[in-house]
Amino acid sequence: QVQLVESGGGLVQAGGSLRLSCAASGRTFSSYNMAWFRQAPEKEREFVAVISRTGVSTYYADSVKGRFTISRDNAKNLVYLQMNSLKSEDTAVYYCAAARAYYGSSGPAYAYWGQGTQVTVSS
Numbered sequence: 001q002v003q004l005v006e007s008g009g010g011l012v013q014a015g016g017s018l019r020l021s022c023a024a025s026g027r028t029f030s031s032y033n034m035a036w037f038r039q040a041p042e043k044e045r046e047f048v049a050v051i052s053r054t055g056v057s058t059y060y061a062d063s064v065k066g067r068f069t070i071s072r073d074n075a076k077n078l079v080y081l082q083m084n085s086l087k088s089e090d091t092a093v094y095y096c097a098a099a100r101a102y103y104g105s106s107g108p109a110y111a112y113w114g115q116g117t118q119v120t121v122s123s
Helices: none
Strands: 004-007 008-013 018-024 033-039 047-051 059-060 068-071 079-082 090-100 119-121
Touching: 004 090, 018 033, 018 090, 018 119, 033 068, 033 079, 047 068, 047 079, 059 119, 079 090
Parallel strands: 008 119
Antiparallel strands: 004 018, 018 079, 033 047, 033 090, 047 059, 068 079, 090 119
16 A cells, blocks of 8 residues: 655746655555646546656656656655646646556546645746
């Protein structure tokens, strides 16, 4: 089992940058594919990015491709989401999630979730 805690959210102007972090408990962090999802007010949760166990493979939603970068540090049990060129439509609560076997964009396939961190982009 793994517990996830996100941090790094906040208020930023459009065009600015933020880096989110997700700290994972446990000794088996490198056994999990890690993803970021987000949920805006009155909208469904949507996939943002995923990174494989070793960090070699990544996959992004079209809406963030070229602006966001997912990375991980298995020695520190951390996964990051670097967000650049932020837009007002990026405003949402951002969640990290973990899955042992699944690598993809389907939320229900991820067994473990953090509590979320709010990102607000002002225009």
